[in-house]
Amino acid sequence: MDPMVDNSWIHEKRPSGRSGWQSKMMKTKVFMTVAVILAGTILAVSLNGLGSNATLYQSEGVVVDFGGYKTSWTDVDYKEIDDPVELLVKASEKHGYTYTMGEDGKLESVYDGSATYSNDPTHSWGLWYVEKKSTSFTRSEGYGIKASDYTVTVWAYTEKDAEPAVAVDATGTSIYGYSQPSSMVTLSPVCTEIVASMNAVSLIVGTDSYSNYPSSVVAGRDNGSIAVVGTYTDPSYESIMHRGPDMVICDGSQYNQVQVAKTLRNSEVNSVVLYNAEDEKSIIDNIFITGVAMNYGMRALDVIESMTYAMNAIRSAVSGGAGTSVMVTLNTDASPTVAGSYTYVSDMLSSLNGNNVASEMNGWAHLTSEYVTKYNPSCIVILDSGTYSSGDYGRMLANLSPEWKNTDAYKNGNIYLLCEDIGELSQRASPRSVQFFEILARILNPDSFPDGIVVPKTIGNDYVSYLTYTKDLGFGD
Incomplete structure (x- = not known):
């Protein structure tokens, strides 16, 4: 198995919110x-590049979040300014923002120099914070809090029921400063x-x-x-x-x-x-986290926008397609390791007309042989990381167990082997995962694309030949 796939939490219940990351990992025995x-x-230490009085690796300052991962950071010494409204004033002075407060004292709009972000029926400004030792956001009911009481405070322009862009890493440490x-x-x-x-x-x-x-x-x-x-x-x-x-x-x-x-x-x-990449959003979040921490925020936004644009175009192309029952597995064992719920693969399937037969299982789970027959997928996708090469499809089929050969996928010739470079790529929740997304879309929806590309049953080092939307999104050399 490629080491990029985390199946250490097999059959565990997913904890609510991101604050469960530690309990999951503490249970891991391997x-x-x-x-x-x-x-x-x-000892608590102050690190270079953090706020002037940062302790325990936490930066001091304030985030202004305009939505769509467009954020700005302002360093402020909490000994000098600890009030969120005064922090907004400081951020506006630094970045050239203009803001307005309503008669009720609530933030109504912010002009960032190119556009005005105003409260409306779908979006509103709010003050958010992340509790210390937490990874989740809370929206403040008022503005009378102290920024120093929290890991991060954020003035954010969000849609109803949405949260600001991720502001802490998987350990609850600020990504800013x-x-x-x-x-x-x-x-x-x-x-x-x-x-x-x-x-x-x-x-x-x-x-x-x-x-x-x-x-x-x-x-x-x-x-x-x-x-x-x-x-x-x-x-x-x-x-x-x-x-x-x-x-x-x-x-x-x-x-x-x-x-x-x-x-x-x-x-x-x-x-x-x-973060552990459980879905498309967590992959995007990890790119954003890395870019912000590196002070490469604009480049991170470019990567995120190009990925999102391509994935939305692919989703649009396959919309309305018939649902296909799918099993995605890491091997061809009689009792294989499969993608259950809370994996980026399962998340991809759900947006590509794929019905994950192993959705009742959590994470990368070990599936007993009888369940292969019970689930009876109409399509099987194998993500191989070294067992087979692109010329081994016939040998792979011949070596399948009776349980596999009893599925509709085998009977109808709908078993796909992703090996060599694409096999490795598909097991990495990196920016290149958009290319795996397109391959998966073409497997599940072969008649939805106007370019005439036909995906073969085996794809290896030549996988780029079967890409159109993401062909240039390798994010490499």
């Missing part, structure tokens, strides 16, 4: 303990590919052993400018520190990476922990 723990008392790094370490292929999408491979001085995209990362390893600092599940604190990075991007789906992030922060190394 991960090793962190190799190196710093001795001594853990860091200095732009001059050197970085990435601890998973997803982290590496997100940084690469920022056009910032030149900043990477270390990665995990599995990161192999884009080609400039491989070239960097070959010429010695990029070092291997451990595996996806077992990063080495000492190897990371030896590279001297200004910032480390960690994958929150791995317990050991969360622990290393804590140790790095105690050593005054800026560390950002990404």
Whole structure:
């Protein structure tokens, strides 16, 4: 199995909200303990690039969020200003905003220099905050709070029932206020590919052993400018520190990476922990988090907009299509590992006329052989990470178990093998996941696209040949 797929939470109930990330990971039994723990008392420290009186890695200031991931940050010393309205005044002075308050004292509109964002029946301004040690937003009932009581305070222009753009990482640490790094370490292929999408491979001085995209990362390893600092599940604190990075991007789906992030922060190394990618939004959020922390916010917005535009176009092309019962699996075992609910794959299926037969299971789950027959999918998509090559389709079919051969998918010739490069890509919740999204859309809706491209039963290194909407969205070299 490709190490990018997290199936450590098989059959667990999904905790409500993002604040459940720690309890899920603490239950994980397969991960090793962190190799190196710093001795001594853990002290709260102030990091370069945070607010003037930042403690425990938290920046001091205020966010103004105009919607659509368009945000601005203003550093403010809470010892000087702690009132949210005064923070808005400070942000307006810095960025050239003009705002109006209503007779009731509530914020009514903000002009950002190019457009006015006013309260209307669908959108409104509100004051939001994230409690310390939390990852979820709360909308303040009034403006009389103190910013210093919270991790982040945000003046946000949101739709009804919507929340501001994510403002903390998976450990509840603010993503705002860091200095732009001059050197970085990435601890998973997803982290590496997100940084690469920022056009910032030149900043990477270390990665995990599995990161192999884009080609400039491989070239960097070959010429010695990029070092291997451990595996996806077992990063080495000492190897990371030896590279001297200004910032480390960690994958929150791995317990050991969360622990290393804590140790790095105690050593005054800026560390950002990404969320486990359960759906399209969390993939987008992780791109935004990385871009904001790096001070590459505009580039992150470009990546997000190009991904969103392509995915919406694909969804539009397949709208109205007939639903197809689908099983997406990581292997061809008699008892395979399949994509259940709360995986980005299942989220993709739901928007592409696919009915996930394993939706009653959570995460990447182990499916017993009898359930393959019971679920009887009409289409099976195999995400292979090294067992097969593009010439092995016949051998793969011949080796399937009786349970697989008893499905409608087998009988009707609707088993697809994604192997080699696309097999690897499909198991990474990175910006390139839009390309997997298009391949999946074409498999489930073969008659919905006007370009005449026919997706074969096996796709490998040639997967770009079957792309139109996302052909140029590899976000690599």
